[in-house]
Amino acid sequence: MxxxxxxxxxxxxxxxxxxxxxxxxxxxxxxxxxxxxxxxxxxxxxxxxxxxxxxxxxxxxxxxxxxxxxxxxxxxxxxxxxxxxxxxxxxxxxxxxxxxxxxxxxxxxxxxxxxxxxxxxxxxxxxxxxxxxxxxxxxxxxxxxxxxxxxxxxxxxxxxxxxxxxxGSYYDRPVKLTTTQQYVRAVKGGVGAAKTAGNYASSFYPAQQAKKQGFDQVLWLDAEEHKYVEEVGTMNIFFVIDGVLVTPDLRGTILPGVTRDSVIQLAKHWDMPVEERRISIDEVMQAGKDGRLDEVFGAGTAAVVAPVEEVHHDGQSVTFDIDGRGPVGEKFYDAITDIQYGQAEDPFGWITPVDVS
Ligand SMILES: Cc1ncc(COP(=O)(O)O)c(C=O)c1O
Missing domain, CATH: 3.30.470.10 (Aminotransferase class 4, branched-chain amino acid transferase, N-terminal domain)
Structure with a gap:
């Protein structure tokens, strides 16, 4: 061609x-x-x-x-x-x-x-x-x-x-997320890993239902067991549990986010423990109840690093008393945006400068 x-x-x-x-x-x-x-x-x-x-x-x-x-x-x-x-x-x-x-x-x-x-x-x-x-x-x-x-x-x-x-910023305040047992975003063998129109169209109705209940977005669970966390409609999701950064691994149903990858690379660069693995919503809620869930944030180009104020699942909520980003999310936000705006070194070769003089 x-x-x-x-x-x-x-x-x-x-x-x-x-x-x-x-x-x-x-x-x-x-x-x-x-x-x-x-x-x-x-x-x-x-x-x-x-x-x-x-x-x-x-x-x-x-x-x-x-x-x-x-x-x-x-x-x-x-x-x-x-x-x-x-x-x-x-x-x-x-x-x-x-x-x-x-x-x-x-x-x-x-x-x-x-x-x-x-x-x-x-x-x-x-x-x-x-x-x-x-x-x-x-x-x-x-x-x-x-x-x-x-x-x-x-x-x-x-x-x-x-x-x-x-x-400007996609979210102007911390977001509230809820799971749904009724709807799914992507199935194994489907198109969840592709950035294609239908993924968004099919998520609007469940997102609208979530909004009616006072939430900003759906926290999607896997389609087979409705048990494992996948992502949010516009961003990937990160949990900080006992100081360990945990994010769902890529299995074909999640969009492989550029920001997600950048967060993981930065964490490794800082020697911060990071795990890409299956994480059940029960584990998240239990960690929340036990006071071991330090922070939750979303990561995406539009949202950059967006703090999560509430995770709601099956009638229960874990909430975070926050105004802006938590310390871990803030560290990633600062590091990523400083590189993007040319205010910090770029050890990863992420930047392509365009000369507009
Ligand atoms: C469904 C979904 N997940 C995750 C992301 C985050 O991906 P990225 O960091 O490449 O913007 C986006 C945004 O593009 C998205 O639409």
Whole structure:
């Protein structure tokens, strides 16, 4: 498959940036001036195009709208100084997208298009990267089926896009989680490890039920026994039990988070005991009752490191009297964001600086 990585670039005639408050951007509400678009037809990806951000016209029969053959990624760009914007572990996002594409029968997007496309967009729209309050520019690459026909089969046409959006923090306070015995997020052999649209669509109803009961998110349990902790809708989960960091291991039903991996690498770097293993919700609740559950936090690109205030399961709750992050979560948050914003050394080679001078 040959892919032409020579981007065709059409710059926006004017910028919309003055309409946006980059100090309070919200999340995913506004989009920067440019986007990347690439078509797949005649069995190959065509020339990638960077052009002004705008609507796309589609037919109501477009198969992705009906059958959800689509994958996406999420990463961020961080303002360092007026000449430099940092990207964080984008190679890992690319690799995950390739795996998601494979699972969803979407032709693989070329590595150069993905990585250089992000860099080109950042160069063009670097003024959209917020400078304050640990805000950032969220980067959303996605690929989806684009056949204009209603037929439940693998498509022949696809589109790949990269759009970007200035964002603030995803959660503005500690989160309350509840398990559910009625619903599951992912099954063995299913698509839980892929970042694909249906995983999110199917989680909305249980999440809505959880919200009605006063919780922010569902803490998913495994589909077979409803016993082992998996993850949260938008982030992976970490428990600190007796000073040991514990997170569910990857068994094909959990999204392998980039932030999860970064937390684990940092813990190992600090000689902090860390275990990737099956952890039952009973173990979590018992540790909570015994006063051995020091802290719970979620980890994800959008949420960064999000403190958990309550874990609710089967009529019982473990609560944490916290205002912000606990000490362990805070240590990870500081270490990760300091590297992202170029305020600490990067011993892991996680950063790709983009020169925007
Ligand atoms: C279901 C789910 N789990 C975990 C994560 C965290 O992954 P990452 O750290 O790569 O953002 C996300 C967010 O991307 C997610 O949507």
């Amino acid at each position: 040959t892919t032409d990585t020579n981007f065709k670039i059409t710059e926006a005639s004017s910028s919309r940036i003055d309409n946006v408050d980059l100090n309070k951007p919200g999340f995913g509400l506004e989009f920067a001036d440019h986007m990347l678009e690439m078509e797949y037809r005649d069995e190959k990806w065509q020339q990638p195009e960077i052009k002004p951000y705008g609507s796309i016209e589609v037919t109501p029969a477009l198969n992705v709208l009906h059958y959800a053959q689509s994958v996406f990624e999420g990463t961020k760009a961080y303002h360092v100084d007026e000449n430099t914007i940092n990207l964080f572990r984008v190679e890992k996002n690319y690799e995950r997208m390739v795996r998601s594409c494979e699972r969803m029968c979407i032709p693989k997007v070329d590595r150069e298009v993905f990585l250089e496309g992000i860099k080109e967009l950042i160069k063009l729209d670097h003024k959209w990267v917020p400078q304050n309050n640990r805000n950032s520019l969220y980067i959303r690459p996605f690929a989806c089926a684009f056949d204009p026909i209603i037929s439940a089969r693998v498509a022949e046409k696809y589109r790949f896009y990269i759009i970007t959006s200035p964002v």
